[in-house]
Amino acid sequence: MRFELQAVCPETGARAGRIHTAHGIIETPVFMPVGTQATVKGLPQRMLERDLDVRILLANTYHLFLRPGPETIRKLGGLHTFMAWPRAILTDSGGYQVFSLSRLRTVTDRGVLFRSHIDGDEHLFTPESTVDAQLAFGSDILMALDECPAYPAPEKTAREAVDRTVGWARAAWTHYEQRRETEPSAGALFPIVQGSMDPRLRSDCAGALVALNAPGYAIGGLSVGEPRELSLRIAAHTAPLLPADKPRYVMGVGMPEELAEYAARGVDMMDCVLPSRNARNGCLFTSHGRVPIKQARYRDDPAPLDAACSCYTCRTFSRAYLRHLFQAGEMLFSTLATLHNLTYYLDTMRQIRQAILLGSFPAYLSRARSAPAV
Amino acid sequence: MRFELQAVCPETGARAGRIHTAHGIIETPVFMPVGTQATVKGLPQRMLERDLDVRILLANTYHLFLRPGPETIRKLGGLHTFMAWPRAILTDSGGYQVFSLSRLRTVTDRGVLFRSHIDGDEHLFTPESTVDAQLAFGSDILMALDECPAYPAPEKTAREAVDRTVGWARAAWTHYEQRRETEPSAGALFPIVQGSMDPRLRSDCAGALVALNAPGYAIGGLSVGEPRELSLRIAAHTAPLLPADKPRYVMGVGMPEELAEYAARGVDMMDCVLPSRNARNGCLFTSHGRVPIKQARYRDDPAPLDAACSCYTCRTFSRAYLRHLFQAGEMLFSTLATLHNLTYYLDTMRQIRQAILLGSFPAYLSRARSAPAV
Numbered sequence: 001m002r003f004e005l006q007a008v009c010p011e012t013g014a015r016a017g018r019i020h021t022a023h024g025i026i027e028t029p030v031f032m033p034v035g036t037q038a039t040v041k042g043l044p045q046r047m048l049e050r051d052l053d054v055r056i057l058l059a060n061t062y063h064l065f066l067r068p069g070p071e072t073i074r075k076l077g078g079l080h081t082f083m084a085w086p087r088a089i090l091t092d093s094g095g096y097q098v099f100s101l102s103r104l105r106t107v108t109d110r111g112v113l114f115r116s117h118i119d120g121d122e123h124l125f126t127p128e129s130t131v132d133a134q135l136a137f138g139s140d141i142l143m144a145l146d147e148c149p150a151y152p153a154p155e156k157t158a159r160e161a162v163d164r165t166v167g168w169a170r171a172a173w174t175h176y177e178q179r180r181e182t183e184p185s186a187g188a189l190f191p192i193v194q195g196s197m198d199p200r201l202r203s204d205c206a207g208a209l210v211a212l213n214a215p216g217y218a219i220g221g222l223s224v225g226e227p228r229e230l231s232l233r234i235a236a237h238t239a240p241l242l243p244a245d246k247p248r249y250v251m252g253v254g255m256p257e258e259l260a261e262y263a264a265r266g267v268d269m270m271d272c273v274l275p276s277r278n279a280r281n282g283c284l285f286t287s288h289g290r291v292p293i294k295q296a297r298y299r300d301d302p303a304p305l306d307a308a309c310s311c312y313t314c315r316t317f318s319r320a321y322l323r324h325l326f327q328a329g330e331m332l333f334s335t336l337a338t339l340h341n342l343t344y345y346l347d348t349m350r351q352i353r354q355a356i357l358l359g360s361f362p363a364y365l366s367r368a369r370s371a372p373a374v
Numbered sequence: 375m376r377f378e379l380q381a382v383c384p385e386t387g388a389r390a391g392r393i394h395t396a397h398g399i400i401e402t403p404v405f406m407p408v409g410t411q412a413t414v415k416g417l418p419q420r421m422l423e424r425d426l427d428v429r430i431l432l433a434n435t436y437h438l439f440l441r442p443g444p445e446t447i448r449k450l451g452g453l454h455t456f457m458a459w460p461r462a463i464l465t466d467s468g469g470y471q472v473f474s475l476s477r478l479r480t481v482t483d484r485g486v487l488f489r490s491h492i493d494g495d496e497h498l499f500t501p502e503s504t505v506d507a508q509l510a511f512g513s514d515i516l517m518a519l520d521e522c523p524a525y526p527a528p529e530k531t532a533r534e535a536v537d538r539t540v541g542w543a544r545a546a547w548t549h550y551e552q553r554r555e556t557e558p559s560a561g562a563l564f565p566i567v568q569g570s571m572d573p574r575l576r577s578d579c580a581g582a583l584v585a586l587n588a589p590g591y592a593i594g595g596l597s598v599g600e601p602r603e604l605s606l607r608i609a610a611h612t613a614p615l616l617p618a619d620k621p622r623y624v625m626g627v628g629m630p631e632e633l634a635e636y637a638a639r640g641v642d643m644m645d646c647v648l649p650s651r652n653a654r655n656g657c658l659f660t661s662h663g664r665v666p667i668k669q670a671r672y673r674d675d676p677a678p679l680d681a682a683c684s685c686y687t688c689r690t691f692s693r694a695y696l697r698h699l700f701q702a703g704e705m706l707f708s709t710l711a712t713l714h715n716l717t718y719y720l721d722t723m724r725q726i727r728q729a730i731l732l733g734s735f736p737a738y739l740s741r742a743r744s745a746p747a748v
Contacts, residue, residue: 039706068698076676076694084690302450316458320450324442331705332413
């Protein structure tokens with residue numbers, strides 16, 4: 001993996017670049033759609049490729065570890081072959097889902113013992129085992145196991161999580177370096193900066209992780225319930241602590257209007273289930289604000305969802321039809337709505353990138369800030 | 375609507391033809407995918423058009439009458455515009471769903487009073503009102519309200535259902551002729567032959583309906599629980615009673631291996647929820663038999679579902695991936711499985727049609743009969 005920095009906004013520090021991977025080039029800043037169980041819910045892969053021009057997908061190690069399992073995926077040629085996705089894949093560390101989904105967790109310095117939310121079977125995630133799982137997947141970008149404390153976290157808890165995250169990142173890195181000797185095609189491993197909302201902890205964590213000289217870094221533990229201003233402040237504090245010549249990934253953000261804010265803080269990569277999950281719940285993002293499609297006012301509305309959008313959904317169907325599908329509980333609603341919401345996110349990111357490249361990002365940002373909230 | 379008979383198999387009576395509609399040409403024999411609520415569950419319209427080359431869809435009057443309602447659909451430009459489907463649409467009469475889904479039915483000669491399965495509201499379907507609803511939809515082919523008795527039906531019940539069906543068909547026809555004076559673009563109205571499993575009743579019903587000189591006829595009341603041999607016998611008895619120069623439609627059939635059997639009995643049109651419903655339940659039809667995809671033997675199977683099939687699903691994904699999607703409860707499974715099963719049905723129909731046109735249908739039929747059951 002190679003990161004090519006193309007432009008930096010002198011005013012904000014926003015960056016445009018390219019990540020070169022074995023599965024194609026990713027233009028940054030980039031929003032990564034979430035394909036939890038090796039599928040972006042409701043979208044055939046060819047729609048991701050042809051309609052959305054998605055360059056990189058995120059898949060969840062926790063889910064794929066439990067089902068169908070890393071060895072099954074390896075036997076079937078890796079995740080790209082398994083899910084017939086020829087472009088890049090990032091897999092998370094599994095840590096976040098262990099803490100949010102699984103039962104009976106026991107966290108030790110060695111790793112996390114947990115019970116599957118599917119069948120209750122006991123499993124152990126260690127820094128080493130989650131690297132192994134992601135190597136079995138053949139991910140282009142792997143994430144190191146981290147501990148993400150809930151918000152708000154007492155200082156002691158936050159400190160312990162940082163210590164553990166750093167220890168795990170070192171163990172993951174050592175293991176990864178060993179494995180890479182026999183697997184030269186292994187993807188890039190990114191450590192994750194934790195530290196809750198404490199700038200000092202964030203600094204300590206970033207400092208320790210930067211010493212690993214990894215090819216990229218993530219900022220985790222944001223968007224876990226804290227006020228939005230605070231998340232942005234922590235991102236603004238943390239991003240400059242990371243190497244300028246490596247991609248920076250803020251995990252789990254965000255709302256459409258946050259994309260430019262994170263970009264303005266020097267963030268190159270983001271992901272979030274929001275566009276796809278909200279789509280399924282009938283909440284659609286458009287250039288003129290949010291459309292809660294189930295409302296009666298859309299019943300007879302022949303207009304496209306967003307006249308400014310060129311996605312298949314907006315080119316083809318009316319709000320009235322979309323509302324009908326939603327009310328009738330039809331699967332096609334999820335497909336069309338997810339396609340639209342992801343188009344909205346990816347188009348927004350393309351505009352941000354274009355503005356950075358053209359030197360007009362500050363103007364873009366101030367326009368975006370004065371626009372009505374989506 | 376115009377029916378063009380292109381070839382008749384001298385041995386079996388199987389027919390190949392073309393139905394010319396305002397929304398394109400339908401090559402027969404044809405299998406019509408079911409789009410109950412103005413969507414074929416899980417398939418975007420462009421997949422129906424580009425992948426499957428579907429020429430005609432069936433939509434359900436009962437469902438669309440209740441939600442979003444005929445007047446809403448009319449206001450939005452009719453069903454073709456509403457669902458963005460440029461090709462032909464047949465809507466059923468609503469009768470079958472009233473008898474199978476709704477509550478508190480009261481059947482009189484005037485019509486059927488019923489309560490919606492959605493909200494319990496009371497509605498009345500009459501021969502006239504269901505024609506009006508279908509005219510509001512702008513269907514290319516409309517069906518006359520009929521009464522479909524359960525199987526087995528006592529002779530008296532079956533006789534009464536025939537009398538009512540004939541009375542309703544006459545009333546529908548009179549009303550339709552009147553409406554057509556001011557709506558010259560109205561679609562074609564097909565009456566439905568009932569008569570349970572009694573050949574005499576079928577003959578009486580067909581005779582009375584043929585007198586209406588309608589542009590096409592359906593055979594209803596089959597595939598309601600009777601043995602398959604019996605359904606085929608009744609179809610074989612009834613089809614020749616209908617005009618040779620008009621399309622014949624057997625409603626609600628069937629299994630893949632039945633398509634050729636009905637074609638061999640002079641049937642031109644069929645529809646069934648089976649390929650799409652079975653797909654969603656994980657039952658896939660292939661050239662080498664049925665594939666119950668959830669079985670563990672497919673867990674590591676890298677082969678395509680059906681190597682003889684050229685659909686997107688079979689070209690792109692492995693059985694192992696399909697099984698994973700099914701086990702994980704992912705929507706994409708339904709989309710990919712439905713696409714495949716409908717491809718299987720439509721390809722089968724295209725082979726049947728080709729064989730009839732080439733004069734090789736008897737050979738096709740005997741090959742199909744000796745093949746292992748799918």
